[in-house]
Ligand SMILES: Cc1cc2ncn([C@H]3O[C@H](COP(=O)(O)O)[C@@H](O)[C@H]3O)c2cc1C
């Protein structure tokens with residue numbers, strides 16, 4: 054195995070398709086610009102899908118699940134066992150993202166990149182465990198080089214499966230008790246912002262819990278030296294965060310855009326953007342999470358998310374909730390009549 058593929062080129066958006074889509078927008082029966090950001094979204098998707106009328110019928114949601122050694126430090130309001138228990142819940146169709154995926158007619162796949170518990174075979178769950186959770190990054194690197202490589206490969210192959218199934222949009226989600234701590238540590242390492250700006254309550258810590266979480270992240274940052282995004286991933290981890298970063302890159306390399314969900318997935322996107330800035334064209338950002346650090350990460354990604362609903366769930370749920378907006382942008386763009394077709398007078 055190798056990680057050389059991470060640097061494979063990412064195609065540019067198709068300028069001719071964008072111009073043709075813009076031309077079409079100007080002919081649709083509405084005052085110019087009246088559909089606001091939906092117009093720009095349709096034009097942007099046209100460039101990425103290299104056609105005048107983009108479509109988002111086939112959408113793949115992949116939830117990457119993994120455990121975090123730092124959970125032992127009491128950084129979450131919930132016990133670590135929840136990660137594996139939720140994988141079963143995803144498989145049975147009872148999780149929020151399961152319900153949303155059904156409602157949207159989107160395919161849901163779960164990739165177990167490294168729960169502590171080895172799970173029985175479950176329908177719709179790919180076993181890609183690279184280890185029984187990461188090491189506690191306060192004391193040691195979260196993962197080995199080999200584990201990092203394997204986690205990245207798990208993300209890449211998930212994106213490849215989605216492309217083979219004809220996905221027109223990729224949505225990544227995550228499940229991992231303690232992963233807002235890992236995400237905050239990674240963001241602090243990459244952005245150089247004060248830890249207190251990036252650490253938040255996650256699943257519901259109180260003020261004392263958040264203060265302790267800040268101290269834990271500070272201790273990890275004092276230990277870990279991370280000169281590159283890959284080194285930061287290895288030190289501060291999250292098998293699921295590494296897999297997500299790889300999946301965003303792999304989807305873009307194959308010409309498929311991704312809709313980024315919340316705080317943790319945005320940190321994965323930031324890591325991937327730091328590896329390849331050309332990825333920026335291919336990432337759409339769904340929402341601003343209630344997790345306070347998310348706004349800093351979004352700003353670093355130059356992202357203008359579509360929604361702000363006070364969500365703080367992850368799993369890909371915010372992206373799933375934004376999908377109907379993207380789909381509406383595409384169907385309006387593709388199906389509205391032009392002034393000429395409808396016999397409506399222009400300005
Ligand atoms: C039942 C349950 C379902 C979840 N689904 C997503 N998360 C979210 O919460 C976790 C991150 O928060 P923290 O860092 O505070 O542990 C992640 O698993 C994330 O996906 C959940 C959390 C719980 C408890």
Ligand SMILES: O=C(O)c1cccnc1
Nearest residue numbers: 315316317342365366367
């Ligand atoms: O925004 C997120 O992704 C998030 C926030 C809190 C807990 N889990 C996920």
